[in-house]
Structure formats: structure tokens, C-alpha cells
Amino acid sequence: MEVFLTTLKSVIDSLGATVVLPIIIFVMGLIMGAKPGKAFRAGITIGIAFIGINLVIGLMWGTLSNVAQAMVTNWNIQRDIVDVGWPSAAAIAFGTDVGLWVIPIAILVNIILLVFKVTKTLNIDVWNYWHFAFLGGMVYMVTGNLTYGLIGAAVASALALFLADWTAKAVQSFYNLPGISIPHLTTAPGVPFAIVTNWILDRIPGVKDWKVDPESIQKKLGVFGEPIILGLVIGLVLGALGYYNAESAAVMILQTGINLAAVMLLLPRMVQILMEGLIPVSEAAREFMKKRASDREIYIGLDSAILIGHPAAISSSLLLVPIAILLSIILPGNRVILFADLAVIPFVVALFAPLMKGNIFRMMVAGILELGVGFYIATAMSPLFTKAAQNAGFAMPEGASNITSIADGFLWPQVFFTKLAEWLGVAGIVIAAAVLAVVWFMYSKNSSAWEVAAGAPAENK
Secondary structure, three states: OHHHHHHHHHHHHHHOHHHHHHHHHHHHHHHOOOOHHHHHHHHHHHHHHHHHHHHHHHHHHHHHHHHHHHHHHHOOOOOOEEEOOHHHHHHHHHHOHHHHHHHHHHHHHHHHHHHOOOOOEEEOOHHHHHHHHHHHHHHHHHHOOHHHHHHHHHHHHHHHHHHHHHHHHHHHHHOOOOOEEOOOOOOHHHHHHHHHHHHHHOOOOOHHHOOOOHHHHHHHHHHHHOHHHHHHHHHHHHHHHHHOOOOOHHHHHHHHHHHHHHHHHHHHHHHHHHHHHHHHHHHHHHHHHHHHOOOOOOEEEOOHHHOOOOHHHHHHHHHHHHHHHHHHHHOOOOOEEOOOOHHHHHHHHOOHHHHOOOOHHHHHHHHHHHHHHHHHHHHHHHHHHHHHHHHOOOOOOOOOOEEEOHHHHOOHHHHHHHHHHHHHOHHHHHHHHHHHHHHHHHHHHOHHHHHHHOOOOHHHO
């Protein structure tokens, strides 16, 4: 069995999400009754769309990483915990003993919860199962018990399904993605921060009426409020902050501006291609459930990369880049310096948009709150993160004594699960599972109100 799982993980790693996902979509389409030709074309189209999305994200990643490095150098920021980025965190997660078992465990949990009608989400985002492995690996590290780590990974996969169900209506309405949910543990855990921020801002006279969504900005500014112009302006500002004293400052500033303008234009186009591939599969799934399960809804769980091209998500996250670096300087007790994972900020804030109706100001405030808390989580969790990296054979960056990443090192589920396991052992994992079960039960009793609280249209109540 272990040899099979090792081979399976190796094959998935080698092929990558852009090959594995089309295969899954093709097989799922056939199972749901789609014609082979349509299912095949849908899978290929989705694979192409994700290649496009990854290329654009890569452009953003490289641009922001270079700007961040320049800012850190210019501002002479010194911290002993280095942000190594989510690819490193994923490699560490899959490199742990829990990582070997996480794919069959997550699939089994998903099937059981679907069969018993607990969840509506079919999570086909296999590559991002690494988040479950990361959390389970942390539990394994503090308990020294592999079984506890595997249980932790299973509960983490269930948490992702709950968060996906809870936010699905908001995603489908705001982003115009019918039948889709987001079981992504970098994105969905931010929703409580958005709810708290919205509640506070709604009680501040004057501020509660500020409309800073892309549509309002474009209406006021005309062509200068269009997403590509916003991307250009934000890019020029970021470039100026990073390269003002560089030898070729003007060139580098202009390149940063045009790169981020390109991101603002191209990401939504790639999502349109993705939806072209998803529509036949979604229709087949609806027909399948209509015939066999009395119109029961099933959501297709995907990576939150399909959300981040929205102008509100990308604009608010780009504006948060210098703010995040500033927070790393001014927060007392913080030991983290951000670098590689700044391009993950769009993933962190993407699910703020439905609840906040795309209000960029509110999304920035919620982002500051989540990142501010995240710095302290990362500082506390870094020794464990670093130990897991060393055990997985990860090559530490030169001069770094400790490491972290925004993608998982900054987020509350990791510290919640890990600390419970550290303090109480297996009882802590049981308590975490029980809390999730209670919350899920409460959601099931009044799902419409919960969904409105997460940003679904009011008529959903």
C-alpha cells in the first residue's frame, strides 16, 4: 500500500495540477453522463485555462517578489523568520509522513460526507490537499504520533468542505460561477475576519457609506478607473516604492506598472476560458443529480485561483503589499519578514469580496486585520514550521534560522489544531472535530442565514 501511495504521489507531483485536473474532469464528466467528446474537450479546456492562470500568477509573483526584495533592502528590514513561499510549504507538507497518505484520506472523507449528505462539495482540487497534509504534519510534529497527524489531516479536509459549502452561494453569485465552491484553506479561513470587519465598519458614521468598489471607481474616474489603469497606477506606485534609488529606476518602475496592468486584464480572461470548460461538466452533474438524487445540489470544489482575477480582489491585494511590509516593521514582537509569498495575498482576500460587495477599502481593512494577526501566528508557529521543513529535507535559505509562509503559516486553523493537539493530545483533535461538527450542525439548521452572513444575496435568506 505504501509503495502504491508513494507512486501515486510521485505521479501527481510529476504531472502537476494542469494535467491531473483535466483527467479528473474528463473521468467525472463521463461518470455524470456527459458525452465523451464534450467531457474530453471540457477537461482539456480547463487544463489550458489553469496553465494560463498559472502563467499570469507567475508574472505577478515575479513582479511582486522583486518589488518586495527592493523594499526590504531599501528600508533595511532585518527579521530572523523568512517567508519562503507556498511552493516550499507545499513541498514540506507532501514531504512529511502525513503527506504520503493525505490524498486517499481526503478523498475518503469527501465521499463519506457526500454519501451521508453532510456536504455538497466534491473537492477535485487534489493538488491543494497539501494544506491538509501541512496541518496534519504539524499535529504529528507536536504529538509524535502519526495516527494523530492523519486524523488531523482528515478533520482539516472536512473543515475545507464546510467552509466551501458555507461560502458557495456567495462565490456563485458575486463571481458568477454557478455550481462552484472553494475548499481552499488559504482563502476560506479569512471569511470570519471579513464578517468582523464589516460589522465594525457598518457602525462607523460616514465610513459605512464609502463606496470604493471597481464599478463606483470607474463611474467616477471614467477610463482612469478601469481595471487595467488601476493595475498600471498601483504598479507604478509599488515600483516607485521599491526602485526609487535603483540605477534603472524609470525602466523598472514602468515595467512593474505594465506587468500589473497585464495581470488585471489577463486573469479574468483566463477565468472565462475556465468557465467555458466547466459549464458542460456542471450541466452533466445537475442532470445526474436530478435523475438520481431528487435535484440535490452538488458543487465542484476548485482552487481559489479562479477568484483572484476580479478587479476588487487584485486591486485590494496589490495595495496591501506595501502595507504588509510596513506591518512587519511596526508590529511589536513580530519576527517575520515577508518576501516570497506576497503574491498569495490575493488568495487571502478573495472571499472578502462577496460579503463586502467588492469594496476595496473594506477588503483592505479586513486584510490588515488578518495579516496583523497572521504575523503573530507565524512568529509563534515558526519553530514548528522550521522543524517540519528540516525533517522533510527542505534546503533552508542562506542566513535563515526560521521560516514560514503566508499560505499556511499565517492562518488560524493551523494554530488552532496544533495547539489543541499539543496541549491535549488526541483529545485535542477530538475537540476540534467536535467543534466543527457542532458548527456544521448549526449551519445545516439555518443554512440560508449563514450563507447571507458570508456574502450570499439577501434573497437567499
